[in-house]
Amino acid sequence: MALSSTSARHGVIPAIQTVIRMMQRPVGEIVPGKDLVASQEPTPTVVGNDQVLLQRLYLSLDPAMRGWMRDIPSYMPPVQVGAVMRGYTISQVVVAADGSQSGRFQVGDIVVDNSMVGGWDQYAVVPAKKCSKLPMLDNNIPMTAHLSVLGLTGMTAYFGLMKVGKPQPGETILVSAAAGATGSVVAQIAKNVVGCKVVGIAGGPQKCQWLLDQVGCDAVIDYKLANGDGRKFQKQLQQALKQVDSKGYDIFFDNVGGFILNETLRRLNLRGRVVLCGAISGYNVEDQRSTQVVPPTNYMALISLRAKIEGFIVTDYVREYKEAKRQMAEWIAQGKIKYKEDVREGLEQAPEHLKSLFNGGNTGKLIVKVGEPMTGTTMHRSKL
Template sequence: MPRNAQWLLHSRPEGMVSEANFEYFDAPLPELKDGQALVRTLYLAFEPAMRGWMNDAASYVAPVKLGEVMRGAAVAQVVESRRPDFKAGDIISGMFGWQQYAIVDGALDAAQNITRVPDGVPPHWLLSVLGITGLTAYFGMLEVGKLRAGDTVLVSAAAGATGSVAAQLARIGQSEKVVGIAGSPRKCAWLTEQAKLDAALDYRSENLNQRLREEFPDGISLFFDNVGGDVLDTALLHMAQNGRVVLCGGISQYNTAERPAGPANYMQIVLRRLTVKGFILFDWAEHIGKAQTELRRWLSEGRIAHAEDIQQGFENAPRTFLRLFSGENLGKQLLKIADPD
């Protein structure tokens, strides 16, 4: 009898998430019913937001329950199908969770967010530059941030999956200057050499306040923030009058056991007449097709340098997830489980 290896949520983290919060489980393969397809996972994708789904707290999606398969996006290949819209061999992406096999059920299609991988596209791009993070960068920078030519742009976590695309969209959009913040010399070198940003600041080894003063003598007109905490606080001191702050995420606060720090410099929002706007990708679901078309064009023209960090082996799922919080990933954090047939 074939088995289905899974990673379940074992306990809710208090503070920093650890491998012990997950439990390996060897489940039987579910029996296929009419209207369902069985898919085999090829790649898993990791997002910092998954840390929030582990908390027993209300958010934009329900928490993962204890004992449930950890929720996550994946690319998978259809092994057997009893639905008319899929045949064996098709490659699709969706929220299939941390498991080697999943049932794709017509009744769950919207929840599983199923997308067929277009011809000519490497399947794992549906998890990265054409998936959640690339699309978040697209809508956050262009629609929420309303990027305009001549902007002076700062992006935090700029060598990550979302930040790297956001920063390069700012460059494509004819910003006057684009600066990225990242956590190592290797990442900063990638940002200036591969992503062609004007400058990169290492927040771990440089004085961010001083470096922002040097890079933005006339202020930041658009700040795309993935980090929150001290980085946001410091950037608020360097915003231009009427500047815009796009709040995409706040990864520096996701693993804090205590009450998260508020921005101490929040009065700068008043004094500098800033517009601060948060958003969630799901709000833009209807427009995803157009965004993917544009992103594919820029990729094919070589205007977006696309980085992925691909780890190997299903058994390494929790360990791979933790890389997001230690900053080991450059670009999109993926885990390869299997090759397609």
């Protein structure tokens, strides 16, 4: 239906909106204004059966986005050149069309949009069945938590650690990008819930101090101090092991890949597990055989150590999200999990913000605030 129809309507929708399209595939680092380009475009007005028109409130920025921009078939089809850039958002329903799916929503509902139809926009029409109402949260938890600790980032930490890493109390776990949105949650679940010894890797004294003071890591490694020198990094790994009184690492939860992964392989314990969550160090490199990427030449250590490297994708656990979110909310309430969000203003700056994920320029979950919720809306929420 068109917006002139009789369906529920609320607030004023501008005729022109800002959207960001991927106009070419990045080669190496993303170039804002060339790869990701902002433009002013008509706001969509046609909302079909079982669709909703959403206004974006918050856009999640994730390392995985760099992968979606690549023309390589993966767990999700690549973003097409010319298309609106894809992202997970928290949005508000501004039009709900007719249909059994749309009927679940009222104007004003706040939803998480998992449709993967755009996301880097102010308004979009998406299938209603891909949206889910925000569950009720403790008053102290902001809605952005549904993009961070209670969103895919937190789910990634939860399922990667618990289902792939399978930690046991007393085991030693090493986490790379430990000051990141996923890593910091992994570290806290391992430490405060499971009872592991936790060593965090991050870049720079500030992040490392935060890991010690706030996240509760037992030891930290500032990888920048090794400056890419394997022997120096080995010494750091050894020193950290000494600090936590361990022989080696039972689990390495890896978000970074490259140099850090390769050196760590030699420090795994018997039956060690590398949880391959990401490899952000290589995401901006086109040819993985290039000398910019340190390959895991030490993989042969896996044989004598009876160790493994295992990849995972969080969406495989979608049926278990609800229970995991309930569990995480409980841990948050108990003070076992703290989380940090890095909320930045303005969709137009999102390409620049995204870049900061790849150069160590942020701590905690990176989120862009795209719009304000409509005033006077009642939020309809279900219990978590």
